[in-house]
Amino acid sequence: MVPWQQRLATGTEDIQDEVIRWYREAGNGKAYIPDMIWGTLQTEAYATVILRRVVDFLGVPDDVPAGVAKRMERQQVLYDGERHYDVVLGEQALYTNVGGKSVMxxxxxxxxxxxxxPSLRLGILPATAEVPIFPVPGFNMREGEANYELLSSGVDITDPAELALHEKAFAAISSAASYGSAAEGLISKALTYWNGD
Incomplete structure (x- = not known):
């Protein structure tokens, strides 16, 4: 594990370049993100708030505009037709206040x-869903690797037995998630909330 302050010693742009390479090398990926929006689906405004908070909290060099630009660049993997991503967001992610009503x-x-x-299978895990696994933190997966972003550092899992458990956990979470029109309904309900006074 390398602490974030060390990995972000030159700012946020370089780590976003690492993520871009990570996505370009992986044909497919999976992500479970319980309480915020998956980085590859973030708007510029949302990403700006997130990276600003990272810089301020960790006290790393302030290159937020460059980091956000790279995060927007990485989103091209959603449109190039070469990859597929299976993503489950917790319903809480739709309500976690990142930047206020307009940003949300x-x-x-x-x-x-x-x-x-076509490159995306997006599910929303309802807050009241019964999931056939104990609560777990969010994680990203690609072939041969799972990744956690912790408060102080990131953790990469490569052991095959551990990866098999992550696949099992993701399958359990996916089985309880809502997709298609049901997912759209949950997002629309949250949008109504953010449109309120």
Whole structure:
């Protein structure tokens, strides 16, 4: 494990380049993100708030605009037709306040716009869903690797037996998630909340 302060010693742009390479090398990926929007689906405004908070909290060099630009660049993997991503967001992700009403409205509108992308299978895990596994933190997966972003560092899992458990956990979470029109309904309900006074 390498602490974030060390990995972000030159700012946020370089780590976003690492993620771009990670996605370009992986033909397919999976992600379970319980309480925020998956980085590859974030709007520019949402990503700006997230990276600003990272910089301020960790005290790393402030290159937020460059980091956000790279995060937007990585989203091209959703449109190149070469990869597929299976993503489950916790319903809480639709309500975690990142940047206020305007940012959240734009973010949820983006989810509704992109939910039918051929490269994406987007599920929403309802807050009241009964999941056939104990609660677990969010993680990303690609062939041969699972990744966790912790408060102080990132953790990469490569052991085959551990990866098999991650596949099993993702299958359990996916089985309880809502897809298609049901997922759209949950996103639209959250959008109504953010449109309120």
């Amino acid at each position: 409205r734009g973010q949820l509108e983006r989810l509704l716009r992109d939910i039918d992308l």
